[in-house]
Amino acid sequence: MSEVRLIEVPEDYAGQRLDNFLLARLKGVPKSMIYRVIRKGEVRVNKGRAKPDRKLESGDIVRVPPIRVTETVTVTPSQGLINTLDKAVIHDDKGLLIINKPSGLAVHGGSGINIGLIEALRQAYKAPFLELVHRLDRDTSGCVMVARKRSVLKHLQEALRHKGVIQKRYLAVVNGHWPKHMTVVDVPLKRCEYPNGERVVRVHDEGKASVTHFKVIQYFEGCTLIAAKPLTGRTHQIRVHALHAGHPLVGDDKYTPPELNKAMRGQGFKRLCLHAHNLDLTLADKTPVSVMADLPTEIAAPLKKMGLEAFDVRYF
Numbered sequence: 001m002s003e004v005r006l007i008e009v010p011e012d013y014a015g016q017r018l019d020n021f022l023l024a025r026l027k028g029v030p031k032s033m034i035y036r037v038i039r040k041g042e043v044r045v046n047k048g049r050a051k052p053d054r055k056l057e058s059g060d061i062v063r064v065p066p067i068r069v070t071e072t073v074t075v076t077p078s079q080g081l082i083n084t085l086d087k088a089v090i091h092d093d094k095g096l097l098i099i100n101k102p103s104g105l106a107v108h109g110g111s112g113i114n115i116g117l118i119e120a121l122r123q124a125y126k127a128p129f130l131e132l133v134h135r136l137d138r139d140t141s142g143c144v145m146v147a148r149k150r151s152v153l154k155h156l157q158e159a160l161r162h163k164g165v166i167q168k169r170y171l172a173v174v175n176g177h178w179p180k181h182m183t184v185v186d187v188p189l190k191r192c193e194y195p196n197g198e199r200v201v202r203v204h205d206e207g208k209a210s211v212t213h214f215k216v217i218q219y220f221e222g223c224t225l226i227a228a229k230p231l232t233g234r235t236h237q238i239r240v241h242a243l244h245a246g247h248p249l250v251g252d253d254k255y256t257p258p259e260l261n262k263a264m265r266g267q268g269f270k271r272l273c274l275h276a277h278n279l280d281l282t283l284a285d286k287t288p289v290s291v292m293a294d295l296p297t298e299i300a301a302p303l304k305k306m307g308l309e310a311f312d313v314r315y316f
Contacts, residue, residue: 003066011058012129012150018045019052021062029067037065075109077120085120090291095152096145097121097130098279100293103141103271107132121146133157134233139251142170142276142293155284163211163231167280169313170228170238171217171295173273173303174247175260178216178224185241186211189234200254201236203244210234212241215316220306223250223264227277227313238274249273268302275299278314290314 013021022034022043041049044063045056056062084102091098101107101117108116122130133145133156147153159165190207193199211231218225224247228238239255242248248256250264250273278292292314294300300308 005064007062007064009056009058009060009062013056014058015154016056016150017052018043018050018054018056018062021056022064026064026067033067037067075114075119077115077123081105081115081120082124085117085124090143090293091289093148095147095149095283096156096289097148098289098291099144099146101136101141101144101276103139103296103298106138107135107144117144118146134160136276137236137239137272137274139272140274140276141296143168143279143291144276145279145281151284156281159281160233165281167278168230168276169278169316170230171275171277171299171313172226172228172238172242173223173250173269173299174226174242175223175250175256175264176247177219178214178226178245178247180216182214182245184211184213185245187241187244189237189240191235201234201240203240208232208234210237210241212238213316214242214245215313217311217313218303218309220303220308222267225303225308225311227316229316268305269299271298273299280314 007025009021019034019038023031026034035052037043038050038052042065043050045054045060047063085099088100088102089097090100099117106116108118118130118132127148129147129149131147131153133147133153136142136144145156147156156166187203187210188205188207189201189210190204191199192202209232213229213231215227216224217227230237239249239252243255248260250256250269251261251271253261253272275295276293277295278290280290282288
């Protein structure tokens with residue numbers, strides 16, 4: 001059991017809901033228990049009862065009752081991972097960290113993953129606040145935004161909800177000859193689950209609106225290097241839109257036929273060929289931020305053997 005705690009709401013957390021404030025501080029406590037103690041009036045804000053959706057203000061005093069916290073095992077990131085992430089920082093200021101995430105590293109732990117990007121960063125930086133602004137698939141590499149302040153998190157997540165405010169451009173290698181005239185894929189996407197528990201995303205009339213812009217960068221034998229700019233942020237959006245267009249991504253174990261992946265492994269492609277290449281955004285104080293993560297060696301090396309030429313997608 002923990003003891004009664006009185007927590008003063010920091011200025012950076014003004015406007016956060018009471019339930020979310022508690023969820024972030026009571027790791028290992030089931031959500032149902034947190035809502036139960038709020039409902040029973042055991043959680044108080046400035047000595048008064050409060051509802052879960054109560055918006056907190058800077059200086060509020062939140063009373064947290066004794067709650068049994070499930071013991072969790074803290075997994076320490078290896079020195080090798082810390083060194084890798086240290087070299088992967090491409091932007092760092094008081095409010096925002098941008099990391100060139102390597103392929104194979106999940107953005108957060110869970111579902112059999114002991115440690116992810118955010119847990120490793122929290123332990124490496126020992127910062128009071130570090131939160132993911134958005135996510136990348138585990139096997140996708142490239143730019144990931146991590147907020148150092150809640151105000152920055154709120155600003156950037158709000159910006160992501162509006163099409164085109166934050167420009168995110170990806171590079172991908174797709175199977176076959178992508179037609180130059182196919183510049184937009186606009187079809188709805190829906191998450192589905194198979195009886196065996198596998199979760200996938202499919203084009204579906206009842207899905208959410210999803211739009212991706214595409215541009216051919218260079219053709220190669222058996223594949224095409226393309227740029228992709230998603231205007232919406234659906235799970236697996238670029239991967240499924242490319243599949244729908246008839247040109248699934250090279251190395252995609254979930255959506256690409258195994259025989260195609262086997263053939264491209266023979267060309268040197270050993271991973272999902274999707275990379276978050278660059279970001280253009282504006283902070284709340286109007287400061288522009290533009291970063292670029294070079295195409296990783298695992299993708300660039302096979303392409304160079306096939307005749308990769310210099311390219312620039314910043315203005316796509």
